[in-house]
Amino acid sequence: MKTRFKSYAKINTSLEVVNYLKKYKKHKIKSNISILKLSDKIYVTNSKKTKILYIDGNTKKKLKIRNDIISKTINFFDSKYSTKTNLSIKVVKFIPIGYGFGGGSSNASTILKYLYSYHSISDINFNHDAHIIGSDVSLFKDLFPKEIDGISIIKKKIKRRYTWKKIYLLLPSKKNSTKKIFSLYKNKKTVPKKSFIYENLNKSMIKKNIFLAKNDLIICASHYNREMSKILIYLYQNNGLFSKFGMTGTGSGLFIIFKDKFYNKSFFNEFKKLFPLASIEKSEYFS
Structure with missing residues (x-):
């Protein structure tokens, strides 16, 4: 059986x-x-x-x-x-x-x-x-x-009610090694400051963007992975579309949660043109 x-x-x-x-x-x-x-x-x-x-x-x-x-x-x-x-x-x-x-x-x-x-x-x-x-x-x-x-x-985290909510996963072609990212991080005083994402975005915007999910590894990861950096910058530039976006963990994956489902088609059409090697996974998360 x-x-x-x-x-x-x-x-x-x-x-x-x-x-x-x-x-x-x-x-x-x-x-x-x-x-x-x-x-x-x-x-x-x-x-x-x-x-x-x-x-x-x-x-x-x-x-x-x-x-x-x-x-x-x-x-x-x-x-x-x-x-x-x-x-x-x-x-x-x-x-x-x-x-x-x-x-x-x-x-x-x-x-x-x-x-x-x-x-x-x-x-x-x-x-x-x-x-x-x-x-x-x-x-x-x-x-x-x-x-x-x-x-x-x-x-x-047990609450009275949980539901499945839509989420999209953006996967750069280059993967990040967890061990490598943590070795770059070391401690908060040695996070690289000359990363691609720092050079292309205002530092205060990274810190104050309320739509960005907190992840202390974001600068190290983007410093290591240029493709991921460019996708992050694209998300920052379009942050008004999302209720939340950020890294999926310690790897190179990113997630986005849309405010309005009607933005999806035009966003992904442009995304695929800009990042032809990246892939997209549609899913739901329990929250």
Whole structure:
């Protein structure tokens, strides 16, 4: 019997770098995340031995995934709970890889939740197990927005009512390495001041633009990625169209939320002419 799942993406709607913790060799952050409807499809069936196949959802071609986190999840689970898992898993990837949408962590979370059920084991240790597998895996336990610190603390933001709201993701052809961007950042005193975006926009406009989602990495990221810088400048120039826009997290992805849906067509026609190598993903976020 084949079991099907949706494995959702995430977006960082804000990101503040607090400090660098030598103990963990990581930056402590304060970031709000929301779940996106954009999702991978995962198909699981019983098998004589575990097989994991990744397929590009658009091209239908096989994908080679380095450091496969699903294999890591199964190996961890079998080792901890003395189980023997034999499953055939097919992951159809629609979440763009390498833009910080958490596709791999979401896939791992989906499989981890399934393994508890498959082996009739309580999921009481989900948060602990998920954090060992990967720092973002536990974000996908449910759809609720959360606040994270990048180390261990995850706080759910539970309100009376949440709804799915439209959002557009703009993806430059060049991807940013999270490790590279944080190395550029180092601390707030060494953010590069001669970036392309500083040269083309008034510094006060960056600080005071109320439509821009807060992200402390924006200058470093744009300094590293010229294409992303040019897209950001284009968004600043058209900021009256948006209720909010900004970086999707630590990668080169950007998001926009329109004030009025009637602006969409003309905006995207011009965007495609200016940035022919960039791609656009339409989705919704839970907020």
